[in-house]
Amino acid sequence: MNEDNIIICRCEDVTLKDIRNLIQQGFTTIEEIKRLSRIGMGPCQGKTCGLLIAKEIAEITGISIEKIELQNIRPPYGGVTFEEIIAGDEVEK
Amino acid sequence: MHNIEKVELIIVGGGPAGLSAALAAANYGVNVILVEEREFLGGQLVKQTHRFFGSEKEYAGTRGLKISNLLVKEIKENEHIKVLTSSRVLGIYKDKIVTILTNNKMMKYFPKALILATGASEKFLAFENNDLPGVFGAGAVQTLMNLYGVSPAKKILMVGSGNIGLIVSYQLLQAGVEVACVIEAAPKIGGYSVHASKLRRMGVPILTSHTIKKAVGKDKVEGAIICQLDSSWREIIDTDQFIKCDAICLSVGLTPLTDLLRQTNIKTVYISELGGYIPIRDENMETNIKNLFVAGDVSGIEEATSAIIEGQIAGLNVAKRINKNVKYQLEIEKQIMEAKEELELLRAGPVGEKVRKGLKKIGLNNSKNYDERMSNEEYDISFLMRTGIPSNDNLKMKLPQSEEIFNKGPIAISECFQKFPCDPCVKGCPFDAISEEGNINNLPYVDFEKCTGCAICVSKCPGLAMFVVQKNYTDSTSLVTLPYEFLPKPMKDQTVLVLNREGTEICEGIVKRVIDGKIQDKTTVVTVEVPKEYFLETRNIKVK
Numbered sequence: 001m002n003e004d005n006i007i008i009c010r011c012e013d014v015t016l017k018d019i020r021n022l023i024q025q026g027f028t029t030i031e032e033i034k035r036l037s038r039i040g041m042g043p044c045q046g047k048t049c050g051l052l053i054a055k056e057i058a059e060i061t062g063i064s065i066e067k068i069e070l071q072n073i074r075p076p077y078g079g080v081t082f083e084e085i086i087a088g089d090e091v092e093k
Numbered sequence: 094m095h096n097i098e099k100v101e102l103i104i105v106g107g108g109p110a111g112l113s114a115a116l117a118a119a120n121y122g123v124n125v126i127l128v129e130e131r132e133f134l135g136g137q138l139v140k141q142t143h144r145f146f147g148s149e150k151e152y153a154g155t156r157g158l159k160i161s162n163l164l165v166k167e168i169k170e171n172e173h174i175k176v177l178t179s180s181r182v183l184g185i186y187k188d189k190i191v192t193i194l195t196n197n198k199m200m201k202y203f204p205k206a207l208i209l210a211t212g213a214s215e216k217f218l219a220f221e222n223n224d225l226p227g228v229f230g231a232g233a234v235q236t237l238m239n240l241y242g243v244s245p246a247k248k249i250l251m252v253g254s255g256n257i258g259l260i261v262s263y264q265l266l267q268a269g270v271e272v273a274c275v276i277e278a279a280p281k282i283g284g285y286s287v288h289a290s291k292l293r294r295m296g297v298p299i300l301t302s303h304t305i306k307k308a309v310g311k312d313k314v315e316g317a318i319i320c321q322l323d324s325s326w327r328e329i330i331d332t333d334q335f336i337k338c339d340a341i342c343l344s345v346g347l348t349p350l351t352d353l354l355r356q357t358n359i360k361t362v363y364i365s366e367l368g369g370y371i372p373i374r375d376e377n378m379e380t381n382i383k384n385l386f387v388a389g390d391v392s393g394i395e396e397a398t399s400a401i402i403e404g405q406i407a408g409l410n411v412a413k414r415i416n417k418n419v420k421y422q423l424e425i426e427k428q429i430m431e432a433k434e435e436l437e438l439l440r441a442g443p444v445g446e447k448v449r450k451g452l453k454k455i456g457l458n459n460s461k462n463y464d465e466r467m468s469n470e471e472y473d474i475s476f477l478m479r480t481g482i483p484s485n486d487n488l489k490m491k492l493p494q495s496e497e498i499f500n501k502g503p504i505a506i507s508e509c510f511q512k513f514p515c516d517p518c519v520k521g522c523p524f525d526a527i528s529e530e531g532n533i534n535n536l537p538y539v540d541f542e543k544c545t546g547c548a549i550c551v552s553k554c555p556g557l558a559m560f561v562v563q564k565n566y567t568d569s570t571s572l573v574t575l576p577y578e579f580l581p582k583p584m585k586d587q588t589v590l591v592l593n594r595e596g597t598e599i600c601e602g603i604v605k606r607v608i609d610g611k612i613q614d615k616t617t618v619v620t621v622e623v624p625k626e627y628f629l630e631t632r633n634i635k636v637k
Binding site for chain 1: 096181182183184185186192194197198199200201214216217219220221222223224306348350352353355356361362363365369370
């Protein structure tokens with residue numbers, strides 16, 4: 001199995017090898033791995049890779065998956081332009 | 094507050110859960126804003142061309158897209174519901190302010206209550222070259238095919254045999270796409286056996302204990318390497334097999350789409366039985382944040398029928414808080430009770446066990462109403478669940494016990510061996526000849542004395558598991574009536590190839606009758622004359 005050819009984060013093109021290397025270096029939370037590899041920072045915001053990485057952390061570290069947290073999510077959900085924000089403020093309610 | 098509109102209820106997501114939640118609340122005068130990201134309502138229902146299982150009350154026997162049309166029509170006629178399509182909820186803030194991007198404007202709202210019915214996203218699989226063009230999720234394949242009429246491939250490998258994998262495979266066949274095979278890592282088929290049997294009699298192999306190792310191809314998928322797994326899910330060496338295909342469809346499960354929820358202080362917990370990280374909620378669908386409800390797949394993966402009922406429960410609970418009119422309080426309470434009972438019944442059988450286990454982990458559904466006997470299969474269906482083909486022992490149980498019954502004329506044979514909640518055959522029989530002994534989770538049995546062989550049930554059964562046989566049509570031939578959902582449709586007097594339960598050609602037959610009326614709703618009912626020796630084997634036809 002060539003871990004280099006297995007994509008875990010499609011948005012940011014991060015491979016299984018990259019993820020396993022980081023976990024082995026001691027980065028065992030999704031938040032840490034996100035900051036170092038950009039997983040979960042693309043358009044899908046971790047919907048594709050999140051569970052796969054959680055399982056990978058669980059397998060390598062022995063931490064049960066129930067104890068692993070997904071990445072933090074903050075507003076806004078998806079992109080929004082300044083123009084759209086201003087336009088909303090100008091509507092008479 | 095500046096430019097913040099106070100509203101009663103915001104519902105996020107226009108799928109089955111969101112639609113039913115909106116109707117349930119609006120029927121008691123609650124003013125609802127229903128927000129849907131796409132340009133139309135209906136969610137995944139709009140892609141579902143197959144008939145739904147479940148109880149008639151929740152539209153069983155009706156095709157998914159028709160259920161969507163019915164609900165959306167009601168929504169549009171309801172003056173209390175304002176629909177925002179092509180609109181996205183951007184944020185849910187600690188002070189309960191909700192921002193929505195609609196019509197190129199970011200609007201701010203302050204709702205009294207919020208129902209999140211955001212559904213699910215597809216799980217992805219790690220294998221070599223999984224980024225090669227031609228690797229699809231099942232949702233994308235369904236969207237291309239059923240929404241836009243675009244064929245995704247010529248020959249496809251389906252990974253995963255849950256209901257979605259099985260249903261999408263069948264729809265691919267209907268669209269004229271070849272399905273090389275369906276592979277499943279578990280030792281048994283994940284979805285309903287009737288869906289698997291439909292594929293098998295079209296000649297599609299289902300390989301359990303198999304997984305994909307590698308997508309093969311230079312610039313796009315040209316094939317895949319699959320291998321066998323042992324009972325501990327480890328690869329068995331030297332079992333590599335090359336499957337030629339131009340697309341690989343992944344149908345390896347769904348996970349709750351909790352992104353919006355996780356913007357808040359909601360508590361989530363990993364429950365594998367419910368698809369991943371789910372929000373903690375109570376039996377009224379309310380989360381640990383007051384007046385923030387969830388419904389449908391976002392609260393744990395199930396199916397559309399339970400999503401509809403969960404939506405009702407959430408919507409009714411909001412109505413109870415907002416509509417203070419005493420006159421309605423009792424009525425609402427009664428409806429909530431009924432919906433909960435309905436949901437419990439849906440989950441009572443063997444296929445509901447996984448969901449029951451998952452819910453128990455978050456302290457729900459420890460109900461006394463679950464009858465142990467109800468949750469056991471009636472027969473040993475291990476062979477059926479491994480192959481998609483009922484065993485001879487299974488078949489025998491549903492056949493008339495005496496030969497004389499065949500002399501009486503045509504009779505219906507039910508090939509439904511796995512217990513799950515479904516009743517269109519029972520409700521549809523005009524002669525009351527099919528019974529589940531009062532519980533929707535039981536297997537249906539035909540009372541051969543009452544059955545006239547009218548074949549209404551053949552097109553009613555969502556699993557296409559009803560057949561009518563007339564053994565002694567002539568001295569040497571029998572008639573078999575079966576459901577057929579492919580083009581071109583057979584014509585009367587035409588000679589067709591006759592297939593058995595494995596999709597193997599066994600003989601030729603002559604089409605004696607084709608019923609394709611409004612009641613059949615595109616499930617054509619075909620009667621074919623076959624040599625007598627094949628009357629119990631004839632389960633499909635191929636139009637030449």
